[in-house]
Amino acid sequence: MTHQSIAFHHEHNHSHCIEQALSQARSLCKARKQRLTAIRELVLRLIWQSHKPLGAYELLPALAEAGFNSAPPTVYRALDFLQAQGLVHRIASLNAFIGCPSPDAPHDGCFLICEGCRTVVELNADAIINQVQQEAQTMGFAVRQQTIEISGLCPNCRDKNA
Amino acid sequence: MTHQSIAFHHEHNHSHCIEQALSQARSLCKARKQRLTAIRELVLRLIWQSHKPLGAYELLPALAEAGFNSAPPTVYRALDFLQAQGLVHRIASLNAFIGCPSPDAPHDGCFLICEGCRTVVELNADAIINQVQQEAQTMGFAVRQQTIEISGLCPNCRDKNA
DNA sequence: ATGACAAGGGTTATACTATAACATTAAAGT
DNA sequence: ACTTTAATGTTATAGTATAACCCTTGTCAT
Ligand SMILES: [Zn+2]
Ligand SMILES: [Zn+2]
Ligand SMILES: [Zn+2]
Ligand SMILES: [Zn+2]
Numbered sequence: 001m002t003h004q005s006i007a008f009h010h011e012h013n014h015s016h017c018i019e020q021a022l023s024q025a026r027s028l029c030k031a032r033k034q035r036l037t038a039i040r041e042l043v044l045r046l047i048w049q050s051h052k053p054l055g056a057y058e059l060l061p062a063l064a065e066a067g068f069n070s071a072p073p074t075v076y077r078a079l080d081f082l083q084a085q086g087l088v089h090r091i092a093s094l095n096a097f098i099g100c101p102s103p104d105a106p107h108d109g110c111f112l113i114c115e116g117c118r119t120v121v122e123l124n125a126d127a128i129i130n131q132v133q134q135e136a137q138t139m140g141f142a143v144r145q146q147t148i149e150i151s152g153l154c155p156n157c158r159d160k161n162a
Numbered sequence: 163m164t165h166q167s168i169a170f171h172h173e174h175n176h177s178h179c180i181e182q183a184l185s186q187a188r189s190l191c192k193a194r195k196q197r198l199t200a201i202r203e204l205v206l207r208l209i210w211q212s213h214k215p216l217g218a219y220e221l222l223p224a225l226a227e228a229g230f231n232s233a234p235p236t237v238y239r240a241l242d243f244l245q246a247q248g249l250v251h252r253i254a255s256l257n258a259f260i261g262c263p264s265p266d267a268p269h270d271g272c273f274l275i276c277e278g279c280r281t282v283v284e285l286n287a288d289a290i291i292n293q294v295q296q297e298a299q300t301m302g303f304a305v306r307q308q309t310i311e312i313s314g315l316c317p318n319c320r321d322k323n324a
Numbered sequence: 325a326t327g328a329c330a331a332g333g334g335t336t337a338t339a340c341t342a343t344a345a346c347a348t349t350a351a352a353g354t
Numbered sequence: 355a356c357t358t359t360a361a362t363g364t365t366a367t368a369g370t371a372t373a374a375c376c377c378t379t380g381t382c383a384t
Contacts, residue, residue: 004301005301005302008301008302008303035331035332035380037332037333039332039333055369055370056370056371057369057370068333068334069333069334069335071334071335071336072370072371072372073333073334073335073371073372073373074333074334076370076371076372077332077333081332092254092255092309092311093254093309095341095369095370095371110297112298112301112303114303115306121301121303123297123301125297127293127296127297128290128293128294128297131289131290131293132290132310132312134289135272135285135287135289135290136274136312136314139166139167139170139274139283139285139316139317140167140170140316140317140320141170141274141276141283141312141314141315141316141317141320142314142315142320143312143313143314144277144313144314144315145312145313145314146310146311146312146313147254147255147309147310147311147312147313148294148308148309148310148311149254149308149309149310150294150298150303150305150307150308150309151305151306151307151308151309152298152303152304152305152306152307153303153304153306154301154302154303155301155302155303158302158303158304197351197360197361199361199362201361201362217340217341218341218342219340219341230362230363231362231363231364233363233364233365234341234342234343235342235343235344235362235363235364236362236363238341238342238343239361239362243361257340257341257342257370
């Protein structure tokens, strides 16, 4: 099992995913002198509850439960921060957010989105990104950002449907 | 100049783009026994006013001017039809719609989006799509749909900024 | 310490995007 | 003509995101 595909294995030790994400976030923010406040950490933890992307409004009830203000700006501010730090990605085709498993270096994600179980896996897709760069270059186009979101069926759901 | 990149050349004969798109749409719909009604054709024509994507709500005033009902469902229905026929694509990262220059065969577009002039070009990106297929396959993932949207600067805007 | 400043968060309102549901009209097939 | 289906009109509402303003808290220089 590759590191990337771990999310497609439903029985993996997910608390490890959560703890690793939070630990990485803390050390990254510390190194960058950015403040991982209580709200921000909570939002990050909520997003990492699973490998399924969450919409901003799905986060609000949990913020309310935790005693924070739960108006939209609160969660969008936290999400903006987390995105700026590369800790979460926004999935444009779903209007939803997913934790980044490798936030050390800033990058655009490349996502496999299962339409069966809604699990999302972020690929290390250098090959795709290089291919895109190449195509763009022949058009004289200077790439700044890439949105690459692939929908379909993960191995589990594909087998079920077969 | 390649066929693909024509939209990046601001001085091209755009009425030719429009007429070709409409003529293709008429013949495709006829062949498929689908009705390209007045509203649908108008929406398609509006979208082809330029090579810049339009939001659904940007179409409403023109529909009103033409004497049609201009409530959101009207334009979304037309857009749904045009998308189903492959005549327009939705750009998820912009919540906007763009005409498809090659609607004969159904496909997911692969778009270069200029952040300077907002012009969008659809690539014939078999190479990218094959690369994506390959990456997905190694994960056991069955691709159904691809969202590939590249933002950056077109040749013109890149030169201006330099 | 203390004050000045910047960053974060609370709060209200609103903009923007998209769809549900049901009534009415127009088209197509018999 | 009659039936049936597809398209459009209409009203209401759901879902996503941001503007603007104010107050609190943290940061930092003095
Ligand atoms: Zn996990
Ligand atoms: Zn990532
Ligand atoms: Zn196309
Ligand atoms: Zn441009």
